[in-house]
Amino acid sequence: MNVIKKQAFLSTIFSYGGVLVGFVTQFFLIGNFLEPAQNGLLAVLLSYMYVLVQLSSLGFNAAGSRFFPHFRNAQKGHNGYLFLGLSVGLIGFLITSLGLFLLKDTIIKNEENSTLFADNFYFLLPLTFATLLFNLLDNYAKNLYDTVTGTFLAQFLQRLLQLVAILFIIFQIVDFQQFMYLWVFAVSFYVIPMFWKATRLEGFSLKPNFSVMTPTFSKEFGFYSFLTILTGFSSMVILYIDKIMLAGITTFTETGIYNTASFFGSVMGMSLLAINKAAQPLIADSFASNDLDNISTIYRKSSITSLIVGCWIFLGIYLNIDNLFLFLKPEYSAGKTVVIIICLGKLFDLATGLNGTILTLSKYYIYDTYIMVGLIFITVTLNYFLIPIYGMNGAAFALAIATIYYNLIRYLIVWWKLGMQPFTFDLVKIIILSITIGLTISSLPTLNGNKIMTVADMAYRSITLTLVYGVVIYWSKISPELNGAMKNTWQQIVKFVQ
Template identity: 30%
Template sequence: MGIIQQQTIKGTFYSYLGVLIGFFSAYLIQPHVLSPEQVGLIGLLTTFSVLFAQVSVLGFNATARVFPYFRNPENHDNGYLGLAFLISISGFVLFCIAAYFLKDQIVQEKNDQNNLFATYYWQLIPLTFFTMVFNILELYSRMQYDTTMGKVLKEFTNRLLVLGALLLLLINSVNFETFMWVWLIVNSIPTGMIVYRLHKRNQLSFRLNFEFIDKPLRKQIIHLCFFGILTGTAPFVIQNIDRYMINEEFGLTSTGVYTLAFTIGTIISLPARSLYSITYTVIAEAWKNENIQEIKSIYKKSCINQLIATLFLFLLIWANIHNIYHILPAAYDSGQYVIFFIGIGYLIEASTGVNGVIVATSKFYKYESYFSLAIIVVTIIANLILIPRYGITGAAIASAFTLLIFNLSRYLFILLVFKMQPFSYKTPLTIITGIAVYVIVNAIPSFSNFILDSILRAGLITMLFCGTAYYLRLSEDINNLINNLANKYLKGETK
């Protein structure tokens, strides 16, 4: 897992730099310069632009499975990028038509709060376009075994620019109306930057090569795109439909509270997101070369490594939940258990490793689409039942339940079809370790100084959880990483 480990570490490093920037913007500045309604507006615009950008590519991202057949740097990968843009621009035109005719259904203008969404609704068009183009180019960059560039631009650069826009509000340099246009512009800048980077590398070519695409390959691409619409859209529906339904049920204020809590909860998923980016290409190559042992190894290691990393982050956040909400205005207090259930959902997903990547890149990729279609139905039903009963916490419970069903289905499919079983005694041992550490840390009385209290709890969790994981050798990769760092920085490099 040399390439995977290296790219994952780099991606996670930049992701956490982005988290640091995001902390200042989302938790220290945004709640104090924007009302919950305005936070909800930004959350909805982000939600819909991400979802519509994914739909606009018409499932083309699923063709990453056959990119190894296109790969030819001297011939600009036989027109792969040009084909991606041809299909995606066609999808974007269809989206624009749908956005015009479905505006009333999307906005759901039932109360005065949603008038704000109606006012800025048309920002969805440019926001969706720039998100779509960025996603296409990031996918292409990942196919070149470079996941770091996309991570830097999406997780770090974009958040840094958004922080700058919020600072303009903080110092009263702009009003909210002007801020929304500045926010739109800064969200388009990473797209321009990735275009420039690929151009400098001589990797940006929109030339089409229809002669290369013979009938069998064309048929496979059509099938992949068809099923990829479901496969690619499902995760975004699972993660974002709740905000739409909360807005419809309760309005933008509750949407803003949920959006902020959800953002905190998604921090837990960062290690997994970095891993998914690079393993897609590696596993697709392994299937092509019929290297089943490599796939089994990646599957097994991804499960335990992701579980350890996400459980560590979950402990850091949940043990300090009272300190996190000490910073925020009281209007956001109802979001605490949203963080808990969103965190549980991502823990479940992380513990099952790269199961979705394995299915999506195999010859059974259609089944990932079937799972996706079923899980969209489960998500909608769960939200319809739980949101009216439990409010925004119900939406988080629905998300956790959906992720459990989704990943259990994938796990059983891989077990039955490929005979791959990634778990060992280390899996329950890791969970028991996490529970024990939380019980110990939670027993400590809170300090009146929330900063000191946060530092103490974070330090104890790091020492107890990481120390125990290292001592029990729960992950060979993590132990080797720690040993290498210790040799490099504490003992000097050995020759």
């Protein structure tokens, strides 16, 4: 647990530092200096890219995480793990690139969006290849218990470079089409320092070594990889199909508004993402040694910590939502409902903790495949029927419902097959405390007037929320891990002041 706490703490710091940079970039800069349709283009390119990356990996990263204990041997270059991953990734990239060329006309089908999308369609290739390679190297480092580097590069550095790219267009140094080259570079650059870091880890080798790949193990590894292609693809579907279908059914303008609003949901998920990256290799090792008690402890604590942080962020968003949208172009105000719907769905995701990670790393991983195949059908169907009726709100409803569906089913299967479940009365306490604090702070007087008064209103509400919420959570002793982190942080502040 000490390894998890240290790695998760550092990852969380970088994640939320990146969130701050991303928030400034996505919400204030892109929301004000790009047209909503251009915002929608960026969202659609990233959405397609993540789906293509998942397909191109051919399930190797997920299988590599589960079976890495079989490869781990620094003296032998981890038995050719990276060579195998690079080979599989290159084959997958060539296959998906061919499919992309063949399906180009089908993908670019909305007449209103076709010119904007067609002019930038082939940026998908460098974006996909760079992200595919980064994911392989990040996964390799994560399996060697370095989860911080990848988080720093993906969550902070990448977003910082995107902010710099936006500044070029704000100061009219480049036009939009020139900006697109800068943006693609900003999104792709992180693979270079990630490769350098991977070479510094003990046992780095790109030499082939197939000694581990016995016929029996190869069959098991290949079967798991095949299943995780489906599960991984389904995960990408739930995360990105809403933007893809929204752009196809409506316009890039509406997609751009939705993209900015949905950013808040990703902010809420940062804490669980950091915990997941830190816990995944330990859970894999615990399964290898049959230490189910350790997994159960990680499961329970991840749920409590994630929900505490998630409720705090949700309250901050909810209490300031009207103020936040005053800083955007008027058309973006249509996204307020999207924010609330997506964030409520995300709270259920946080409450169920690491259910997906535990299930996919267990011997019952095939159940996750069934869940995800069902998820594809449910998500696409919900978007297909809800978007034409409710527009971007329909996409938000579809995402929230799908999030609740797959987390609920995963929770039930982990409980049924492994006898683990994260829910305790502490979760009820967190929800009750959060509702009480939220209602109390929402009754505070509003500072009306110009934008300076709006900033002041946001500041005093956010500071009040943080202080009250932090004191109540600390006093309740619901999470010893967070109490320890808050105590250490306070001691560092006092030491700095003195």
